[in-house]
Amino acid sequence: xxxxxxxxxxxxxxxxxxxxxxxxxxxxxxxxxxxxxxxxxxxxxxxxxxxxxxxxxxxxxxxxxxxxxxxxxxxxxxxxxxxxxxxxxxxxxxxxxxxxxxxxxxxxxxxxxxxxxxxxxxxxxxxxxxxxxxxxxxxxxxxxxxxxxxxxxxxxxxxxxxxxxxxxxxxxxxxxxxxxxxxxxxxxxxxxxxxxxxxxxxxxxxxxxxxxxxxxxxxxxxxxxxxxxxxxxxxxxxxxxxxxxxxxxxxxxxxxxxxxxxxxxxxxxxxxxxxxxxxxxxxxxxxxxxxxxxxxxxxxxxxxxxxxxxxxxxx
Numbered sequence: 001x002x003x004x005x006x007x008x009x010x011x012x013x014x015x016x017x018x019x020x021x022x023x024x025x026x027x028x029x030x031x032x033x034x035x036x037x038x039x040x041x042x043x044x045x046x047x048x049x050x051x052x053x054x055x056x057x058x059x060x061x062x063x064x065x066x067x068x069x070x071x072x073x074x075x076x077x078x079x080x081x082x083x084x085x086x087x088x089x090x091x092x093x094x095x096x097x098x099x100x101x102x103x104x105x106x107x108x109x110x111x112x113x114x115x116x117x118x119x120x121x122x123x124x125x126x127x128x129x130x131x132x133x134x135x136x137x138x139x140x141x142x143x144x145x146x147x148x149x150x151x152x153x154x155x156x157x158x159x160x161x162x163x164x165x166x167x168x169x170x171x172x173x174x175x176x177x178x179x180x181x182x183x184x185x186x187x188x189x190x191x192x193x194x195x196x197x198x199x200x201x202x203x204x205x206x207x208x209x210x211x212x213x214x215x216x217x218x219x220x221x222x223x224x225x226x227x228x229x230x231x232x233x234x235x236x237x238x239x240x241x242x243x244x245x246x247x248x249x250x251x252x253x254x255x256x257x258x259x260x261x262x263x264x265x266x267x268x269x270x271x272x273x274x275x276x277x278x279x280x281x282x283x284x285x286x287x288x289x290x291x292x293x294x295x296x297x298x299x300x301x302x303x304x305x306x307x308x309x310x311x312x313x314x315x
Contacts, residue, residue: 033067120140146196218227219298220295
């Protein structure tokens with residue numbers, strides 16, 4: 001099981017443990033590295049820059065041959081911490097950065113100055129060409145089977161279109177829950193895969209047992225799109241609470257979103273409310289269960305150590 005990603009990050013298997021808001025942590029990434037894959041954590045999982053710096057130090061100390069670690073940066077204006085988070089990562093060092101939701105130009109420039117690879121989330125050819133022109137080291141092709149904020153194209157269509165039109169590696173994100181899925185993405189031409197949802201139900205994840213068990217109990221058919229978290233469609237498990245509140249934005253949000261001057265502020269407020277709801281559901285017992293996940297939880301049949309989840313993807 002080899003692809004370009006093996007060589008780019010010097011890892012045993014061409015797999016990135018995807019960055020997941022509130023879910024990913026250093027314990028998961030350390031186990032991922034020891035299992036021969038790369039691990040990634042959203043910088044926003046840390047409330048302070050000191051906590052982020054401490055995480056980098058912990059991962060650097062735990063790094064082993066055949067593993068790699070990185071961080072995910074939200075690079076648009078909604079992330080007020082972005083520039084300082086980038087500064088910390090460049091000063092302290094990591095193997096790679098994954099950018100999301102904005103222009104990666106500044107990140108690519110500053111990360112490359114200190115030898116850090118930059119992979120950029122894309123959902124179509126237009127943005128893939130843009131990040132290639134900016135110097136990205138790879139495109140993370142987010143397809144319509146991804147968890148969280150997903151794309152609109154099928155894995156096969158997106159991978160093949162990007163491979164035919166750009167010259168940087170293409171890492172497929174979405175729709176991978178077992179070894180056969182990894183091999184399928186590689187057969188389409190992907191240079192590696194990014195896998196998230198199967199790792200939610202890991203022993204090392206610091207979310208509630210209820211969230212983990214939901215990934216065991218529910219399947220692909222239970223995943224729905226909601227606009228009630230960030231204002232941008234996001235995949236969640238269709239729990240009774242999600243069914244109760246609905247998946248569409250409120251009529252007031254709909255009206256305000258049509259006003260160009262107010263749209264940005266409405267989205268920021270919705271993002272804040274949605275993230276708080278997601279955090280509460282993930283980290284403590286609550287009836288307001290808004291659990292983000294993708295259809296690849298179909299293959300999750302038990303809460304397992306990260307190393308055993310990696311084995312399911314590789315052997």
